[in-house]
Amino acid sequence: MAGGTFARADLSADPMAALAQELHPALADAQVPYEAERCLDCGSQTAPAPCTAACPAGIDVPGFIRSLALGDYLRAADLIFAENPLGGSCARVCPTEVLCEAACVLEREGRRPVRIAQLQRAATDRVLLSGAPPAAIHLPHNGLRVAVVGAGPAGMACAATLAPLGYAVTIYDSRPEVGGLVRYAIAPYRQVREPLPQEADRLRAMGVQFQLSTPVETPEDLALLEREYDAVFLGIGLGADQDVSYPGDGLEGVYESLPFIEALKEGRPLPVGRCVAVVGGGNTAMDVAREALRLGAEDVLVLYRRTEAEMPAFRHEVVEAMEDGVRFSWLTLPVRVNGEGRIASVTCQRMELGDPDASGRRRPRPVPGSEFDLPVDTLIKAIGQQYRKEFLGRVGGISAPDAPVAIDQTSGQTENPRFFAGGDAVNGGGTVVEAVAHGKRAALGIDSYLRGPDCPQGRRGR
C-alpha cells in the first residue's frame, strides 16, 4: 500500500502560497511508529482511555494507535472510520487542543501529548489514497429509504451509519461538492478539499447516493421527500452571515466572512489592503484575521465589543492569532463605515461592560462621546451565522424556525416525528466532530423509530 499524504496543489500558486502552508503538516512515514509508541495505552476494560472519552465521535484512540505501532494502517483506519466517516478530515480540522490531545495523560503529566490527530491522518490518508473499500459489514437492503438534506459532516455521518444497516440513503445538497463548511469555510491552512472526495467515495461504496447541486427548497420539494422516503435527516447547518449592517457598509472593501473565505478557498481571494479590521470574537473572526495576514495585509486588527475574557473563540485560536501578529481592540464596536466608493475608515465606539445578559456574559454598553476613526482598507464582518429560518419554516411541525432546531437529545428526532436533525442547525454552530456525533445519533434514532411501535403502519420495512 502506498504511503504519504494528499498533495495540496490547489492553492500552491502565488499569491496563495502562504494560505496553502498547513498549520500542522503530515508526519513523515518514519515518524509514525515513533509517535505511536509514545501512547501509554491507558484505557481499561471498564473505562475508555481519556482521549477516547474526550472524542465526541468516540474513536478508539489507543486501539488505532496500537495498530499503527504494529504497522497495520488498514486496521487503524478501519477503527477510525468505524466511528467517524470523516476521520481524515477531522484529523486536519478537529480542535484537538481541547479534545483528545488535551485529555492525553502525557499532557496531564506535563509532557507533550501524543500527536493523535497526525497519527489519525497518517492512517486515514494512507487508506484513502489506496482506495481500499470500507470494512463495514452491510446488512441486506431492508426496504426503507432515508433522505438526508445536507452533505456536510452531520449528513455524511448519518448516511454512513444508516447505509450498513440496510437503508437506501440519498443525500441532497445545494452545493456542487460534498463537505458543507469543511469544503467551503474551514481555513485552507487546515484543509482545502482533500480528503473529502475520497471520504465521499467510501460512502458511495456503501451504497449512499449523492444528489449534489440539488437544493431542497420549496414546499413541493419537501412534500416529495415525505412521499418518497420513510424518514428525513436535516443536516442543513446554518445559513449566511448574521445580518449586521452599519451605515456605509455597501462600500467596496467591506466583506462578510463566509463569502470572503469561500472565495479564497476557491483560489480567487478578494483583495485586502494594508490595514484590515475584522469584527467579531469567535473562531471565524480568528480564521479571517489570520487569512488576511497571509493574503498580505500588514496590519490586522480584530474589533470586539467585549473583553478578551468574554471572547467565544477557543483560547488556543486567540493565542495563535496573536502569535501570527493579529492585533486586538477589545471593548470596541464599529458604528459607521466611511469612504467614497471604497472604505477609507471605520468609526468605532468604545464600550464598557455592564450587568450580565442571558448568556451570563457582561453586557457591553457604549461609553458616551467615545467615538473614534480607524483608517482601514478592508472591513470583514465575522459575527456568526443565521439559522435557515425560511427553509425550516416550511418543514411542518418545527415550531421555532429562527432558533436551534429542537430535538430529542437521545434520538435527534424533531417535533415532526419523521424528521430528525443534527449538527450546526441543532447546536447553533459547533465543530465538525460534534456534527459527526449528531449525525450518528440521529441515524440510530431513525433506525429505532422506523422499526419501533410508534412508527405508522406501512413504514416498518417492506
Ligand SMILES: Cc1cc2nc3c(=O)[nH]c(=O)nc-3n(C[C@H](O)[C@H](O)[C@H](O)COP(=O)(O)OP(=O)(O)OC[C@H]3O[C@@H](n4cnc5c(N)ncnc54)[C@H](O)[C@@H]3O)c2cc1C
Ligand atoms: C469559518 C469557519 C471555520 C470553521 N473551522 C472549523 C475548524 O477548524 N474545526 C472544526 O471542527 N469546525 C470548524 N467550523 C465548524 C464546522 O465547520 C461546523 O460545525 C460543521 O461543518 C457543521 O456541520 P453540519 O453538517 O451541521 O453543517 P454544514 O457543514 O454547514 O453543512 C450543511 C450542508 O447542508 C447543505 N444545505 C443546507 N440547506 C440545504 C437545503 N435546503 N437543500 C440542500 N442542501 C442544503 C449546505 O449546502 C451544506 O453543504 C468552522 C466553521 C466556520 C464557519
